[in-house]
Amino acid sequence: MGxxxxxxxxxxxxxxxxxxxxxxxxxxxxRVRIRGETCEITGFPGDWGQSPFTGTRGPVQFAADRVTG
Structure with missing residues (x-):
């Protein structure tokens, strides 16, 4: 048990x-820095792709976790 x-x-x-x-x-x-803390990427980043209406590209979305303790 630790x-x-x-x-x-x-x-x-x-x-x-x-x-x-x-x-x-x-x-x-x-790893990314969020609000001064180092976080690890969790899962696969998703690319929103290109809008069929405007042709602009959307953001890249990902999850990040900070673990303490």
Whole structure:
């Protein structure tokens, strides 16, 4: 059940949904800085693609988690 140092700790996971600028290259092995904290990418980034109405590209969406404890 963990060592002495882990027994008295609470694990807290903070999750973020990030919308990066169009064309951003985000890999599942990357880390990002959000609000001054280092977070890990979780899951595969999604590209919203191009709008059929305006032709503009949408954001790249991904999830990131910060784990403490």
């Amino acid at each position: 060592g002495d140092q882990q027994q008295a700790r609470d694990t807290v996971i903070v999750g973020y949904t990030v919308y990066a600028p169009p064309g951003s290259v985000v890999l599942t092995t990357d």
